[in-house]
Amino acid sequence: MCFEQLHESAQRGELLLVDGGMCHWHLRRDGQLTIREIIATRQGAGSQMLAELLAVPNVRIILAKCPADLPANEWYGGKGFELAGIERAKSGREINVWILELESSSMPEPLRQLTLC
Helix, strand or coil, X not given: CCHHHHHHHHHHCCEEEECCEEEXXXXXXXXXXXXXXXXXXXXCHHHHHHXXXXXXXXXXXXXXXXXXXXXXXXXHHHCCCEEEEEEECCCCCEEEEEEEECCHHHCCHHHHHCCCC
């Protein structure tokens, strides 16, 4: 996480700070909101941040990546995210790719096929 990137994201309104949590995210023009980093140090902080992300205008899908060996994967599954795939980091570590579709009936086909980036 680079402080310059965080500062720029804060200027764009794409840095969320709550008591016990931080979320750095980006909303693409096609409606995909990508969680770049998320940290929760208090029970309920993750749910609070997710609720705020769900209220961002024009979001059609939320994408998050999480190392496969972390307990946070259970949280994503419990919040309605679907496991869309598994990537491998340069280190060889498996990374789960999670998606949460918000408007599946009106989602364009390219988003359904999900270009992961």
